[in-house]
Amino acid sequence: MSYQFRYIKFLNSLVDYAPAIHWCFKANASKSLITAPKVWKSNSQQRRFNLSTITFTLYLLVNSNLAQSGWNNLGERKQFQVHGFATQGYIKTDNNNLFGKSTGYGSFDFREIGLVGSVKPSKATYLSAQLLSRTAGKSNDGEIDLDFAIFDYRIADKMAYNYGFRLGRIKNPYGLFNDTRDMAYTRQNILLPQSIYFERTRDLSMSSDGVEFYSQLNQENGFINFQFVVSKPRVEDRNSEVILLGGNKPGRFAGDLTFLGRVSLNTFNDKLILSYSEVQLNFRYKPTDDEEDFEGNDADVLFKLRILSAQLKYSNLILTAEYARRSFIFSGMSEAYVPSFLANTTGESYYLQLTYLLNQNWRIYTRYDILFQDKDDRYGRSYVDNVAARNGTGVAYSRYAKDYLVGVQWNISSKWMVRAELHEVEGVAWLSLNDNENLSETKKFWHAGMFSISYRF
């Protein structure tokens, strides 16, 4: 059956299942409505999203009819494709909460569902968009989000090189895994190394609206990939406010220009991948009139990230390592939100993962992942002193995290996969504050057992 018919049948079946799907999302959302930050800040945002989703779906439908006739022609073909994935996880921790209330009986509040459609209207153009629904404790309540919507124009497509540009909502390309982080099959674990791929500020890092220039140079034994993005970051959500400013604040963030670049060297058969990524995110905090500290001025936030990544494959062994330096520079921010000793910090993170392929379907892996929020105060001693000087209580182990894990992966088929992993963690630097409202009630040493089942098509 052609893909076009499959997509139309799928949409028709969605209509039948719409009440059930709506209930599932609603059921999850209602649990978290009381304390969780809303994804949408305003109704107009919701309307704009709905409008763009409907427009895109209509465009795909129209094109699918054109593609139907295009398919049978011996000429150009529209190549309409639909793919998707779904992952359901279970997490149990002994102390602290990860993705919902994971102590006690554990939490099933971890779900990733994605649907991507793409079409090639002409030889040089390519259109693609992805809808994503993510449930992760109180941080993400499963609302459907437009993850990316790209118009890709390839200016040159030769054997030796190609280059072009992309417009729209683009996935931020940095590190080895950021651009496909929600798709379980492209990751090596259930949970990406939190020291680099933070879950708690993911909305900042996921995708941004702008333009990307890309190029590939094909060599004898591999290729060099180059991507450069200029865009506006998506900072409308509340999660980032909670993490960066210590709670929901009356004002809101607004994105300014963001620059991202990644260069990577890949050999064929993945024996070696080397890459360097750099991100510079600019955004502002716009206070309300009631917030007198700001005296009517916006506060600027600059976020810089540099990552060096490497992956080596030797026989059945894969070694992956990344090293990152992150800085947050706040200027004009109220002392109450971000005290001056935290206004300019550079953090450091790195991890090393070893994966061993037992056979075609089974693999085991182990990883050591380290995060320091401040490389000049790794274990939070100065932080505690500074907070005490302001009559507060700082939690030293919230300034770092050391995560050691072992795991196993079973690829049942090309469509189904099961993973299980066990984490031993010291420190709570990457824990979500939505699930752990009182940091002083968290424990320094904790364990997490995770299980996930994934499907793709």
Place this chain on the structure above:
Amino acid sequence: MVLYVSPYVNSLFIQLCGGQMGRISLKFVIVLLLVFIPLHVYSQHIIVHSNNKTTSISKNTLKAIFSMRLRTWPDGTPITVFVQNSDSEIHRKFCLSKLGVLPYQIQRTWDVLVFSGMGQSPIELSSENEMKQKIGQVRGAIGYVSDIREAENVVPISIY
């Protein structure tokens, strides 16, 4: 199925495995060999639409085509890539012998392109007959089969 085996081999197995079990295991092993050996003997033919002006490509070009990085033929026709079922033996053989990677590696390459919006994945077909049919219908198509007979509008392309 009645299998005739040399009395010597038969007695060897009986000695190794013991009596009746030996006879059964021997037949089992022979059936297994008959099933699996032919697959190892399958050759891979890379096939393209008969109108395609390109008659041979380098191994690097083949890798670039199947990892979806190269989208057009030298004459400007868009490349449409077809593959067989990801769990099938022929797909596995193709990946190992022609691309030098395991199926999961090329699958991951396609997933990264599809789920980040950077490209598409090949079209997965369910049988060799469907492969031959589609390659014959779509100009600019490329795929692989183990048996090239009874394929219309299709020519093999050589890899150097």
